[in-house]
Amino acid sequence: MSLIRSDDGRRGAAVVEFALIVPLLVLLFVATAEIVLYMRTRFRLERTAAEVANVGSQFDSLAPADLDGLFGAAKVIARPVLAWSTGADTGRARTVIGVVTGSASGNALAWTCSRGDAGLESHVTGRASLPNGFLVPSGQSVLVVEVINAAVPWSIMAKAPPVFFGTPGPGPVRTYAIVRPRTASLTSLGGACP
Template sequence: MIRSARTFLRRLGGNRDGVSAVEFALIAPVMVLLYLGMVEISLALSVDRKVTNAASAIADLIAQDDVITDGEMINILNASRAIIAPYDTDQFAVRISSVSMDLTGDVAVDWSDARGTLARAEGSQPTLPAGLLNPGRSIIWVEVAYAYDAPFREITGDFNIEEEFFLRPRQSLVVSRD
């Protein structure tokens, strides 16, 4: 009995059948998780790039004009949605503001428009990065946000991608809103 048990254990220890299957079963979940993580990261980076492009393009379109009409603003906001495509535009929010500094150094919002979020109140005093504005000048401030719904929420979870872009007006000291 002991001899047959010893022989069985010796044969079992020397048997290599199924080792590959066991190794695969141990490594496969890790490899699948790595693959899904890389897919998730590449999708998030693609959305981040679209958000940055949208903020840049909007600020550039506004800064090239000296007076923005309602029709132009609607077209610019629609263009921003086209830039973010093919991603869900319902998750996309944009706020465009013209902020100026008077000769005494007080900063105030001249006008603001938004889609998917609230516009800034005219005359409100936002906090901007230091050195961005000079007395008697203005700046176009574009804030873009995208509520990213991760396809594999278990890996990264949902998060917001946000971008701010500042440009000085090119045609005049202040871009007016008509």
């Protein structure tokens, strides 16, 4: 009589465990990749808004050609992420530049120009009311740059009907920078928006 031990039961359990764990590992990998992509896009656009505001704040006056240069700089700084898009681009993005002035009666919008997808609404630029109740001191002004990109993280998970785990994920990536002009108030634009 020989005792032969069968490992078929253990092998079958291992296969079942593996089949249950693999989808979770794939989901974890995809979620990590989505989070990294979202963070990379957000940091890139924050840097773009800050750099464009910094450069714009150094002008003595702004003309349409200067604004055109600022919009071009935004596109270069944000690359490979879109800072603003045209019909030929595959994504949706918008950059908005404006100036808010302060007076005794509160903030007032001096001017605003934008480039890109007008369907992406600006939440900061183009408005006299600034975030956190920020009031511009009377007689001064601030340059405001807002960059919006419709890159929506969790795109794979958000496509499951109606949503994955009950959340559609965050909306478009929005960043802004508010800077006081260094040499001039920049309250007027030497021409129409480019």
